[in-house]
Amino acid sequence: MTAKKRVDTAVLDGMDKPAVGPTGRPLRVFPVPERLTGHGPARIIALCNQKGGVGKTTTAINLGASLAHYGRKVLAVDFDPQGALSAGLGVSAHDVTNIYDLLLGTVKDAHDAIQPTSVAGLDVIPANIDLSAAEVHLVNEVAREQILARVLRQVIDEYDVILVDCQPSLGILTVNALTAAHGVLIPLECEFFALRGVALLVETIDKVKDRLNPALKLDGILPTMFDSRTLHSREVLERAVERFEDQVFDTVISRTVKFPDASVAASPILEFAPEHPASMAYLQFARELISRGAVA
Template sequence: MTAKKNASALEKQGASELPGLEAPVLGPTGRPLRVFPQPAPLKSHGPARIISLCNQKGGVGKTTTTVNLGATLADDGRRVLAIDFDPQGALSAGLGVDTHDSLTIYDLLLGTEKDPHNVIRHTSVPNFDIIPANIDLSAAEVHLISEVARETILARVLRKVSDEYDVILIDCQPSLGLLTVNALTASHGVLIPLECEFFALRGVALLVETIEKVKDRLNPAIKLDGILATMYDSRTLHSREVMQRVVDAFGPEVLETVIGRTIKFPDASVSGTPITQFAPDHPAANAYRQLARELVFRGAVA
């Protein structure tokens, strides 16, 4: 049987290991490299599984992952809603959504707008919508601090639309404040993008501790869906060492898919489109396709 037929046979069983003549090909995580198959179409949609993309360190790839993971899941037939939960509004800009003089997530949190349908905006990707944000969101924590059950406000907002989507992705701001606690309280799972750099690694333990506190006190159903290594550069010893330390510390919670460092990501952001549209044949686009399919394979997404 040829190598191609071997791969095809394995793929029918789920995720397939890339065949080698003597030993499996190892990926950056040190595990056998697998190709995750395209998921089967859904027969119905909803209710959504809500996933927060969270890390208190900035610049680790939360927004990039939200944009491209959401677009890829939508390409695979899932209905996706992204929540821009960062006052910088990078997710809205990255999807080409203008937030000037428009309703945002801030209006829903404060209750000045009751219906999320009036705030949801369509993106250039079919089946991929967004609730945008702008700098107004920076005042939300001050206004919400005296609210009753302030940690559950976002959960109450999303409850009104969750039946219409298969997955809701929340792009959190780089902090562990009230907004992030709101996101974690509303979520079924957490995906932690982690830059392959030493200082990014240091804060993961604190973030996991925060997730455990939310699980214990506010949301018993929340779970860690995985740690996603981003900005990986196999040419540098530092990236490889950080990857090894992450795998040693978190084991199978580290996703097999790894996102490499490339200039294509900022180029795609400037164009206001996901990399799967901007450069569909680029290795980075293929990496996000594999990420979406790995999450489906793991059961984190329907």
């Protein structure tokens, strides 16, 4: 049995009995999706949370790898000056064309910035600290909120999914991502202060939808860094489900040291530890997104 089939079998075998998941809802089995016969146009998903350290970049990396595992062609856009997404995928963001060059128009063709990764079907547009100057340069631009949308329009027909990893703020870069996106994915650390910030983010999403992007949709909230051993994690997850109901995904990403280990190795968890429960969780999440229709 190939490694790919072994991973898929392990995921499904672990969920063949009815049970209640961490969200308090019955666990659902999301089927392994069929391979696509063609690619594009892409659905653009912005991964946003103004609070840092909630697993946003980890989710962008591992969701991208999981969707590629299921035959989707994925472009990850590093939209954070820290460049963590680029580093986590083992892609150099220095001395190469990056998203900053495209935003400023010093490079016109988005294809010049696309870099392959070690994962077949997963490409990335990198970023580095130069991106931190973008807000200053864009402030006087006409239709400055729509610059990323114009950049991604060049490649949207070549991918099935474009994941935009936003910086932890609600500034002009994040507004650009929300204006370009079809959907928003909010990683929510199972911690009280993270939960408080989600309400503010949802308000921002509603404003962008009302003023700039009427098609924008909240795809859902992904609980991350969940620790079933602590009452605090369980209570935060319970409150999130009470407040946002079905907008909270069934999939819950648990806290594990394997994620930072994989980051050091510059590899998605699916490659670093393919049979670890963390890998299974992101494969489950990819299947849930596809089953919900958020991804083709």
